[in-house]
Every structure is written in structure tokens, then in C-alpha cells.
Amino acid sequence: MEKNWSIDETDRRILRLLQRDSGLSVQAVADTVGLSLSPCWRRIKRLREAGAITGQVTLVDPKAVGIALTALANVSLSDHQDATVAAFERAVESWPEVLEVHAVTGDRDYFLRIAVPDMEAYERFLSAKLLKEPCVASVTSRFSLRRVKYTTALPV
The missing domain is CATH 1.10.10.10 (Winged helix-like DNA-binding domain superfamily/Winged helix DNA-binding domain)
Known part of the structure; x- marks a missing residue:
């Protein structure tokens, strides 16, 4: 601005x-x-x-395109060296299943929102991508039962 x-x-x-x-x-x-x-x-x-409007997108209904499962993953890294953090952040940026990545406070390092078709697809993502990253020490997953509220609109 x-x-x-x-x-x-x-x-x-x-x-x-x-x-x-x-x-x-x-x-x-x-x-x-x-x-x-x-x-x-x-x-x-x-x-x-001024950067207040950063882009325009088309929002897609996940179920209409076969994306039925939302996983919420808490990730801990093996260490917090700059190279480790950078490697992890580069990896998650490249994975289309990962919709959001937040560096967080507390006993975990990152919170990820992941969208996949089903549980089998999440298992493949977890074992072939997330857990293959050498910097990932642990992952705790939770699954959304249903979306109660969803908005991309900020309260301006």
C-alpha cells in the first residue's frame, strides 16, 4: 500500500x-x-x-470435481535451521494438494490444509510426498467431517 x-x-x-x-x-x-x-x-x-487487490480467481466446488476429503495436518520439522525450513517450504509450495500452509506457534511447526479425492489419495500423498521429506519429523492428521463455514472474503 x-x-x-x-x-x-x-x-x-x-x-x-x-x-x-x-x-x-x-x-x-x-x-x-x-x-x-x-x-x-x-x-x-x-x-x-497499491496491492490491496492481489488477483482474481474462480472458486471451484471441491465435490463437483471429485475432491471429497479435506485433511488438516500438523507438521513438525526435524530442526529449525534456515536450510531445513526453506526446503520444507519449497516442497509444500510444489504440491497441488496443499491449499494452505501456515507456520504456527506451539508444539508443531506448520499447519497444512490438504484437499484430495479420498482417504487412499491422502495415504498416497502422505507416504509418497510429505513423509518422504527428510526434514519432516512427524505429522498429525485430522479430517474435516463437513465444512461449516468457508469464505475467502476478508472482513474489510
């Missing part, structure tokens, strides 16, 4: 709309927030340039 620029309420309304549907036309956003087309377009452009 630019140092001398802050997000105002109109920007927040624009961000809330675009988080719900990034495919909205600039005209639709402008109409909803009460701006004319050009000022709305300039605000959206400024939000992109």
Missing part, C-alpha cells in the same frame, strides 16, 4: 463487492457503491496498484 494513502469506506464497499464476485463489471460496482464509471474504475485501479 502507498504510504500516504488509506482505504476509505467507499474502497471498503468496492472490496466487499469484488470479494463476493470478482466478475462484476465496473459499471455494476459503480452503480452499487454510488459512483460514476470513471471514478469507480480509478479506485479499482488504485486498489490493484
